[in-house]
Amino acid sequence: MNEKLSRAETADARRKHIVETAAICFIEQGFHQTGIRDIAKRAGVSLGNIYNHFDGKTELIAEIATLEADELAELQEQLNQTEDPLAALEAFVTNYLALCSQPAYAALTIEIIAEAVRNPKIVGGFLENRESLIATLAGRVVASRSGTTAETAIPERDCAEFTLDLIEGLAMRAVFAGRKPSKKELASLKQAVKQLL
Amino acid sequence: MNEKLSRAETADARRKHIVETAAICFIEQGFHQTGIRDIAKRAGVSLGNIYNHFDGKTELIAEIATLEADELAELQEQLNQTEDPLAALEAFVTNYLALCSQPAYAALTIEIIAEAVRNPKIVGGFLENRESLIATLAGRVVASRSGTTAETAIPERDCAEFTLDLIEGLAMRAVFAGRKPSKKELASLKQAVKQLL
DNA sequence: TTAATTTGAGCGAACGATCGTTCACCGCAT
DNA sequence: ATGCGGTGAACGATCGTTCGCTCAAATTAA
Numbered sequence: 001m002n003e004k005l006s007r008a009e010t011a012d013a014r015r016k017h018i019v020e021t022a023a024i025c026f027i028e029q030g031f032h033q034t035g036i037r038d039i040a041k042r043a044g045v046s047l048g049n050i051y052n053h054f055d056g057k058t059e060l061i062a063e064i065a066t067l068e069a070d071e072l073a074e075l076q077e078q079l080n081q082t083e084d085p086l087a088a089l090e091a092f093v094t095n096y097l098a099l100c101s102q103p104a105y106a107a108l109t110i111e112i113i114a115e116a117v118r119n120p121k122i123v124g125g126f127l128e129n130r131e132s133l134i135a136t137l138a139g140r141v142v143a144s145r146s147g148t149t150a151e152t153a154i155p156e157r158d159c160a161e162f163t164l165d166l167i168e169g170l171a172m173r174a175v176f177a178g179r180k181p182s183k184k185e186l187a188s189l190k191q192a193v194k195q196l197l
Numbered sequence: 198m199n200e201k202l203s204r205a206e207t208a209d210a211r212r213k214h215i216v217e218t219a220a221i222c223f224i225e226q227g228f229h230q231t232g233i234r235d236i237a238k239r240a241g242v243s244l245g246n247i248y249n250h251f252d253g254k255t256e257l258i259a260e261i262a263t264l265e266a267d268e269l270a271e272l273q274e275q276l277n278q279t280e281d282p283l284a285a286l287e288a289f290v291t292n293y294l295a296l297c298s299q300p301a302y303a304a305l306t307i308e309i310i311a312e313a314v315r316n317p318k319i320v321g322g323f324l325e326n327r328e329s330l331i332a333t334l335a336g337r338v339v340a341s342r343s344g345t346t347a348e349t350a351i352p353e354r355d356c357a358e359f360t361l362d363l364i365e366g367l368a369m370r371a372v373f374a375g376r377k378p379s380k381k382e383l384a385s386l387k388q389a390v391k392q393l394l
Numbered sequence: 395t396t397a398a399t400t401t402g403a404g405c406g407a408a409c410g411a412t413c414g415t416t417c418a419c420c421g422c423a424t
Numbered sequence: 425a426t427g428c429g430g431t432g433a434a435c436g437a438t439c440g441t442t443c444g445c446t447c448a449a450a451t452t453a454a
Contacts, residue, residue, distance in 0.1 A: 005451090006450090007401095007402080007403075007448090007449055007450070010403085011402085011403070014403080028408095029315075030311070030315055032229035032230075033229075033315075034216075035438070035439065035440080036439085036440060036441085037438085037439085037440095045404080045405095046404055046405040047405080047406065047407095048404075048405055048406065048407095048442080048443085049403065049404045049405065049406095049439090051440095051441070051442080052402075052403055052404070053403085056440070056441075057440065057441095062312065094336065107314060110310060110311050110314060111311065113226070113307060113311075114307050114310075114311040117227070117304060117307060118226075118227055118230075125340070139368070143396060152388070153283070154385050154388050154389055154392070155381075155385060156383040158382065158386075158389070159385075159389075161366065161367070161370065162363055162366070162367075162386075162389050164366070165362050165363050165365075165366030165367070166213070166362055168357055168362075168366070169362025169366065170359075170360070170362070173358065176314075179231055184352075185355065188351050188352060188355040188356075188359075189355075189359075191349070191351050192351055192355075192356075192359050192393055193322070195351070195392045195426095196389055196392055196393070203423090203424095204422090204423060204424075204428080204429075207429085208428090208429070211429080211430095232412070232413065232414080233413085233414060233415085234412085234413085234414095238409090242430085242431095243430060243431045243432060244431080244432065245416080245417080245430075245431060245432065245433095246429070246430050246431070246432095247432070248414095248415070248416080249428080249429060250429090253414070253415075254414065254415095295422095303447095
């Protein structure tokens with residue numbers, strides 16, 4: 001193919017590389033403890049050049065936030081493709097827990113949340129993807145209930161949110177303790193999700 | 198009593214006042230966006246004087262973290278004093294949700310967590326109090342189960358953690374949306390907690 | 395095709411602001 | 425007289441961002 005990359009291609013690659021490097025820095029040092037110079041140095045790029053690709057520091061974390069949110073889309077797809085709703089839910093719990101339990105993912109999430117509190121721009125696509133995931137999840141919840149109709153059941157929307165809460169909470173505790181969730185904890189989690197249905 | 202306060206008394210009052218002012222600043226602007234000068238100015242205290250009372254900026258957020266953790270002790274007491282375990286749990290859910298739903302409390306919590314990731318000193322008393330609360334909660338969980346013995350039940354310790362996860366998750370969502378949890382949400386939450394038992 | 399021109403990636407010094415912290419000094423309570 | 429709460433100027437470092445510049449690729453004109 002093309003041995004030489006077009007200008008647009010190298011620019012895109014550079015841009016991507018800068019974002020990834022920024023993510024690494026934010027994970028290791030935190031958003032506010034990371035200077036543009038740190039990112040530039042680590043990415044092997046000049047200080048000023050970063051401003052040729054990004055409006056500023058905020059756009060960097062915002063872009064990372066959307067990248068994180070995009071990972072939810074994959075989980076959502078798997079959630080939809082599995083026919084048996086209960087099996088789909090079980091697999092989702094395992095997969096989403098595995099994602100949230102990654103120290104790098106957790107660290108980034110915390111930085112993003114802390115920043116999003118005061119900067120609505122960052123929340124951007126993040127909430128949209130999550131909202132979409134919640135809706136899908138709620139659909140599977142209601143599907144898994146067919147047959148056992150209890151009129152005291154938790155509204156499926158709330159049930160979906162609670163499921164995410166449980167997964168994220170367990171993951172956060174594990175990450176803070178510097179370990180992966182144990183099999184026992186995963187079993188408890190699956191049990192809890194089942195009992196919420 | 199004493200019209201004039203002793204030197205030690207005024208010093209303690211000053212210290213307290215500085216911590217509270219710092220908390221306000223951290224809530225409004227975030228930890229890293231707040232300068233020592235901001236705190237000094239707002240507290241009506243000289244810049245250098247803050248260093249007569251605190252080692253530095255980190256000690257301020259650490260002290261705030263312990264203050265936040267102390268609020269958990271009150272909830273724990275209520276949890277123990279109510280005889281009926283199920284009623285105690287219901288009341289706890291309501292009270293802890295109310296606490297976590299306060300925007301100021303939530304904002305501080307996020308700042309503390311984000312900072313605690315890279316500074317173990319801050320976690321200090323925070324995790325101890327939480328651990329104690331979890332233990333108490335687990336005790337009430339097991340008490341509320343007496344009579345209905347299902348051998349598939351979630352371990353009480355996990356059940357206690359899950360309960361906190363649900364409360365905190367719901368509260369965080371409400372705060373992020375700029376509202377209080379609705380009565381419907383509270384009802385769903387209580388229902389969910391019951392189903393976890 | 396070649397020549398002229400525009401475009402934008404890439405660079406690093408420089409800017410002004412602000413950061414956390416220290417310091418020498420002051421004055422009152424002990 | 426001693427010590428400590430209180431002060432604010434000053435320090436060195438670092439911050440995010442801007443600026444003028446170079447140069448090669450892309451585009452247009454010839």
